[in-house]
Amino acid sequence: xxxxxxxxxxxxxxxxxxxxxxxxxxxxxxxxxxxxxxxxxxxxxxxxxxxxxxxxxxxxxxxxxxxxxxxxxxxxxxxxxxxxxxxxxxxxxxxxxxxxxxxxxxxxxxxxxxxxxxxxxxxxxxxxxxxxxxxxxxxxxxxxxxxxxxxxxxxxxxxxxxxxxxxxxxxxxxxxxxxxxxxxxxxxxxxxxxxxxxxxxxxxxxxxxxxxxxxxxxxxxxxxxxxxxxxxxxxxxxxxxxxxxxxxxxxxxxxxxxxxxxxxxxxxxxxxxxxxxxxxxxxxxxxxxxxxxxxxxxxxxxxxxx
Numbered sequence: 001x002x003x004x005x006x007x008x009x010x011x012x013x014x015x016x017x018x019x020x021x022x023x024x025x026x027x028x029x030x031x032x033x034x035x036x037x038x039x040x041x042x043x044x045x046x047x048x049x050x051x052x053x054x055x056x057x058x059x060x061x062x063x064x065x066x067x068x069x070x071x072x073x074x075x076x077x078x079x080x081x082x083x084x085x086x087x088x089x090x091x092x093x094x095x096x097x098x099x100x101x102x103x104x105x106x107x108x109x110x111x112x113x114x115x116x117x118x119x120x121x122x123x124x125x126x127x128x129x130x131x132x133x134x135x136x137x138x139x140x141x142x143x144x145x146x147x148x149x150x151x152x153x154x155x156x157x158x159x160x161x162x163x164x165x166x167x168x169x170x171x172x173x174x175x176x177x178x179x180x181x182x183x184x185x186x187x188x189x190x191x192x193x194x195x196x197x198x199x200x201x202x203x204x205x206x207x208x209x210x211x212x213x214x215x216x217x218x219x220x221x222x223x224x225x226x227x228x229x230x231x232x233x234x235x236x237x238x239x240x241x242x243x244x245x246x247x248x249x250x251x252x253x254x255x256x257x258x259x260x261x262x263x264x265x266x267x268x269x270x271x272x273x274x275x276x277x278x279x280x281x282x283x284x285x286x287x288x289x290x291x292x293x294x295x296x297x298x299x300x301x302x303x304x305x306x
Contacts, residue, residue, distance in 0.1 A: 005162050007095040014050045017091035018042055021083065021195070029082030030064045030178050038083050049084055056164070060085045060171045063191045065179040079177045079191030089172065089195035092165065096199070099159055104202060105209035107219040111198035117271045120222045124229070125280050127218045128264055132229035134236040135275075137268045138243065139258035143224030144197065145189040147204050148251045149173055152190070155203050172196055188251065198223075208246050215239065220270075227270050236261055 052058035063079035070076040109120035176185035212219040218229040230236040267276035
């Protein structure tokens with residue numbers, strides 16, 4: 001762990017983190033500093049930022065609230081850290097991926113190097129071909145907003161024991177969000193929009209992933225959207241009960257409106273794709289969020305899996 005801390009607190013790592021943040025663009029945080037403004041003197045600013053972390057004078061600022069359309073009726077709140085906070089978070093990500101990737105369950109596909117939602121879709125099809133025909137198609141209620149801070153930090157300790165790094169993570173998740181109602185600070189929820197949040201979200205559900213994967217069913221999870229596959233109805237019903245119990249222990253619950261037990265014969269949608277019998281096909285954005293049974297005619301199928 002000393003090696004991780006040394007790699008984290010190195011100037012080449014912070015320079016690399018700045019390049020990553022700059023390439024991702026994004027708007028300014030509550031301090032108003034933009035990517036363009038930081039770039040005008042980036043070498044000095046990066047060095048100063050690194051020194052502030054080393055000297056323990058670095059203090060993260062609250063996130064800025066921004067609403068983006070989720071669909072035609074709903075909005076999603078993004079909580080955006082400052083450019084400087086994003087750089088420090090990225091610098092930490094650069095070095096701890098090598099630690100977490102060795103330990104994460106194979107069932108997790110989101111926010112991981114060299115994996116994408118298409119890999120998750122293909123994994124569903126591959127288990128189907130091995131006769132896993134029963135499906136629990138599930139979704140967690142407001143996952144990012146309901147992650148409990150104390151439980152998250154306990155989970156993070158299984159990967160990172162360095163107290164300085166743990167203190168940084170605690171600061172990032174508890175610093176609050178500046179809204180039009182003032183500063184909002186909560187004891188649960190991690191900011192969607194923060195560089196570090198996707199990794200923390202995976203850490204929080206890793207024990208869930210491993211517990212489900214220990215049984216005779218197959219889990220494929222992409223962030224808060226997941227399916228569990230089984231060879232018979234009894235197994236999928238047992239898995240359903242176990243999911244509810246495990247999520248409750250984490251302070252989470254299933255979104256019943258977006259959760260169903262079904263089969264490949266009846267069809268379902270997952271990660272923007274429809275599954276019907278032995279076919280897999282993309283679904284359009286208008287129907288993609290629905291968990292209703294898929295009933296597309298075979299003439300609409302654009303991809304056939306064998």
